[in-house]
Amino acid sequence: MRTSLDIGFGRDENAPAVRQVVPVLLFAAAAEALGAEQVTLEVGSSSTVDELEQRLRAAPGGDALPRGLRLAVNQRFVAGTHPVRAGDEVAAIPPVAGG
Amino acid sequence: MIRTSLVRGPIDVPRLLSAAGAARHGAVVSFSGTVREQNDGRAVSGIEYSAYEPMAAAELGRIADEARLAHGADTILVEHRLGILQVGEVSVAIVVADPHRAPALRAMEQVIEELKRRVPIWKREHYLDGTREWVDPTRSTSSGASTATSVVESSSAAPAGTATS
Numbered sequence: 001m002r003t004s005l006d007i008g009f010g011r012d013e014n015a016p017a018v019r020q021v022v023p024v025l026l027f028a029a030a031a032e033a034l035g036a037e038q039v040t041l042e043v044g045s046s047s048t049v050d051e052l053e054q055r056l057r058a059a060p061g062g063d064a065l066p067r068g069l070r071l072a073v074n075q076r077f078v079a080g081t082h083p084v085r086a087g088d089e090v091a092a093i094p095p096v097a098g099g
Numbered sequence: 100m101i102r103t104s105l106v107r108g109p110i111d112v113p114r115l116l117s118a119a120g121a122a123r124h125g126a127v128v129s130f131s132g133t134v135r136e137q138n139d140g141r142a143v144s145g146i147e148y149s150a151y152e153p154m155a156a157a158e159l160g161r162i163a164d165e166a167r168l169a170h171g172a173d174t175i176l177v178e179h180r181l182g183i184l185q186v187g188e189v190s191v192a193i194v195v196a197d198p199h200r201a202p203a204l205r206a207m208e209q210v211i212e213e214l215k216r217r218v219p220i221w222k223r224e225h226y227l228d229g230t231r232e233w234v235d236p237t238r239s240t241s242s243g244a245s246t247a248t249s250v251v252e253s254s255s256a257a258p259a260g261t262a263t264s
Contacts, residue, residue, distance in 0.1 A: 027151050028221035029233040068237040075154035077217065091151055091219070097234040098148075098155075098179060098220030099132045099191050099211065 172206035
C-alpha cells in the first residue's frame with residue numbers, strides 16, 4: 001500500500017498558481033479501497049466536506065469506499081456543508097467498530 | 100476524575116477499579132468488552148484493533164466529559180486497547196464511580212454507546228479459516244441473530260460493581 005497518493009483531478013484552469021491542498025488521511029477499509037494511507041486533494045475557496053467525499057468516491061477504487069463513510073476535519077466529525085481549507089487535516093472515517 | 104487512554108498492552112481491570120477509589124464511592128460500575136469467539140456465525144481467532152489515534156484519544160476524552168456533565172458522575176475511567184487481541188481478552192474497560200448508583204449507571208451507558216458510535220477505532224476480525232475482514236457495524240448480515248445490535252455487538256457486559264447507595 002502506498003503511503004501517499006496525489007489525486008490531481010478537479011483542477012481549475014483559472015486556479016491560482018499556488019496549489020491549495022489538504023491531506024486526507026485514510027483508515028481501515030477506506031485505505032484498502034484507495035490503496036493508500038493518505039491522498040492529497042486540491043481545495044478552492046468554496047470546498048466542502050461533501051465535495052471532497054464526492055471526489056474521493058470518483059477516484060480509482062472509490063467505488064469500494066464504505067457507504068457509511070464519514071469525514072472528519074481537524075479531528076472532529078462535521079456536517080457535509082462544513083468548509084475545507086488549506087491547512088486543515090481531513091480524515092476519511094469508515095464505520096467505526098470500537099468496543 | 101476523568102482518565103481515558105488508548106493502550107497497547109493488556110488492560111488491568113482490577114487496577115482500574117482500585118484507581119476509581121471504591122472506598123470513597125457507594126457505587127462502582129464496571130464494563131469490560133471482550134473478544135468473542137464467534138461473530139456473525141464465523142469462528143474468530145483474534146481481532147486486530149486500529150485507530151486514528153489523536154482523534155480517538157480526543158473523542159474518548161470528550162465522551163467522558165459529556166457523560167460526567169450530563170449525569171454528574173464523579174469518576175470515569177476508560178481504557179481501549181489497540182493491536183492484535185486473542186479471543187477472551189479485554190478490548191475496552193470502563194469504570195464509573197459515584198457516591199450513588201443512578202449517575203454511575205447512566206453515565207456508563209452513555210459512555211459505551213457514544214464510544215461505539217463515534218470513536219474512530221476499527222477492528223479486523225481474523226477467522227479460523229485464515230481470512231480476515233474489517234467489521235462494519237452498519238452492514239450487519241444477520242445470520243440468525245435476533246436483533247441487528249446483537250450481530251454487531253462484540254463486547255459482553257461484565258458487571259463487577261457494588262451498589263450500596
